[in-house]
Amino acid sequence: MLRIDTGDTAFILMSAALVMLMTPGLAFFYGGMVRKQNVLSTMMHSFIMIGMVSVLWVLYGYSLAFGPDNHGLIGNFDWALFNGVGSEPNPDYAATIPHNVFAMFQLMFAIITTALISGAFAERIRFPFFMLFMVLWVTVIYFPVAHWVWGVGGWLRTLGALDFAGGTVVHITSGVSGLVLAMLLGKRRGLGTIPMPPHHLPLTVLGAALLWFGWFGFNAGSALGANGLAGSALVTTNTAAAAGVVGWVMVEWMRQGKATLLGAASGAVAGLVAITPAAGFVTPGAAVVMGLISGPLCYMGVLMKHRLGYDDALDAFGIHGLGGTWGAIATGIFATTAVNSAGADGLLYSGNVDLLIKQLIAVAASYAFATAATIIIYYAVNGITKARATAEEEYTGLDLTQHGEEAYAGFAVQGGSFGHTSLNSDPSGLPKMVTMPNQPHL
Template sequence: MKRIALFAILMLLAVTCLGLAPAFADEVAPAAAAATDVAATTEAPAAAAAEAPKADTGDTAFIIISAALVMLMTPGLALFYGGMVRKKNVLSTMMHSFIIICLVSVIWVLYGYSLAFGTDINGMIGSLDFALFNNVGPDPNPDYSATIPHSIFSMFQLMFAIITAALISGAFAERMRFSAFLLFTVIWISVIYFPLAHWVWGVGGWLRDLGALDFAGGTVVHISSGVSGLVLAILLGKRRGLGTTPMPPHQLPMTVLGAGLLWFGWFGFNAGSALGANGLAGSAFVTTNTAAAAAALSWIFAEWIRQGKPTVLGAASGAVAGLVAITPAAGFVTAGSALVIGLLSGVICYFAVVLKPRLGYDDALDAFGIHGVGGTFGAIATGIFATTTVNSAGADGLLYGSSELLVKQLIAVGASYAFAAIGTFIIYMIVNAVFKARVTVEDEETGLDITQHGEEGYPDFAVQAGGLSGISYASSSASSTVVHSH
């Protein structure tokens, strides 16, 4: 059954490609079309050139670099998550992030970008105008950015879709079948992320037209992934042995390195969302760094007061919480407001994580506690601290005399919660009917690295006679009765 379902998925992708390709076979690529038009209008070449939008080389270079920075965040997330699980699950956890880069990249070209940013259909979804990247070429699309190539804008947005899907994996780490994970990701990115991205960022999207603000993904990225992760964590159930078997992070240096890469990449995430090398990008850069630093400090002081010691994991988690919270507000608030948002988000997310055991769910790596809660606070804080003195295209928040924006932000938060929660529940039921979503007791005890991928992150080795030249490796998978513990 499993193999048949996997084959069916591959065939579906192949048929989609074959089915879409003929529709665009006779279309002239944008670059070629431009060349044809120039040849056909020799009597007025100057007028034609004047009408065509022209990409700015500085803005284009900046967004290419920003897109690369955002892409780096997903390997950074793999390290951040990978270090926090037990060593028997490190590869499977990192595989989630890595394979999502591949999976979402293909879906994005097939139809994903078009559904998110294509011609609006009733404020809910984009059309298939851009399927297979038809009409996505070197010329700018003035609807989204008049100074960078349409293709570069689309690739920048792809990196957001990738990391959003990857963030969810932290909630169900150490207990989901890889086959079920793949099917869930394909459906979730298609029916949750793409519509939500269109609502908030697509021309004609209903939340965009409402006036809700989300500079770089508080609702689209963090609330959607955090809430979906929470639903999955509840439906899958707790990891076996939680509360009785020690489950500390197996490699904290890896997690800190991952947090550093996330912080580094987040400058592309937020500053790049200005879609140009300009003053707004500089402002977003400042607010991003300020909030991350403040949140790391407030998190460790909160745990220092409560637990008696500040932890390295707390510092890393706090920095990420601050980055999450400032994301929707980065291009709309001052540095002083970013400082307040960071300080508050560190404490709020810390207590969201602390309360998790009392609430009875097992969000393994705190996808909801940091991204769901942090994204929610950031979206609401945008409605409080936003000011048009920073960004004239935004709106004034509660602190600047208007409650209207805060109401709109609350509507956007509520809609994102409902859509992500209900949609994820339905998707899980479908996936669980095709593949049993949770691994067996034996597989969970042995570890997902061996049972799902046939590999180990840290194979045992012994030094024989002859020193290091005599090292021999022995896999612990030789005995299915081995239960890793720390």
């Protein structure tokens, strides 16, 4: 019988909770950046994924991603309903923690990956399409790609491509799929003629702070033990995030004459995304370089959308797609076995491009698969229920048209927003507030 290490187990339990908190954090991050008539729908796109993906994960998701291998492409259904995934460790993945703890830690990655995509199509997608699309996306794209990279027998894992905490699986797949969706959906109506500035930046900064905080679980937790490697990942993670802040703010300051808090928050996320695949393989010095480059790189990625004419509303591709790509490539340059003997030496240490080529293969395969599968899923689901909100829905806002609720009452009168309540008399002669039929009774 394998021995469970209590320290490792406690750490991964905590790390799972940290990564879980990143998804509500992302809801705040994205929610603050949209206009006020869309804040709830945008936050819903993240929050509902905690519900939906968690259920799919237990039903069959974990089994497809990590279960016994089929041709290096996908797991089988042996572990459906967590069958056999109990307190006994699985030495293939983590020999010192219960298998079910490992499975729950991995679940949190699947959740946030789906939520990340939603930044690309904010403010213009219909909710029924969103839900159906995401069920298929996580099943057809995430579970297989997670298997390729992390599953025992997965072809990229066997190839020797390195992805410590999910640069390819999480950030490239979500960023690229977001970009494809943004193109297929078209721009938000009025973009370019009316400004669409963020409606509540303090919310966005709160979200960025929660993401940064949760990322310690994401990256250090990916060591799968409370050990020196986790410490090493913690150092590189915080360093790259900090360097990302500095890099983004510097380039923004030079270009537009002012440094913004949104830029600082965005730079932190860019740095965190970039270090994700490399966190347990590179030195703190490499983390500084990776973070400093990620800021300006993602800033340029954000500007690129205006020139190329697609509406990646909250920059899912600009930050996660590009940052993830940079991180995967940089891993091929900066990885060193001096940090992690289970890793490999990158260009800088080995003097050859072997690892870099493997990294590029992983990137290219993720881009190609995410693009093709997203296009197919989009057209299939769009044939069942339309993806794009109507002009009327878009002008009114998705909060009211898709969800029947408003974040901020526009006109404050007793009992709720103006026009939503009426005064009625009951037989006792005392007036009382009643809600209109379209308002649910609480």
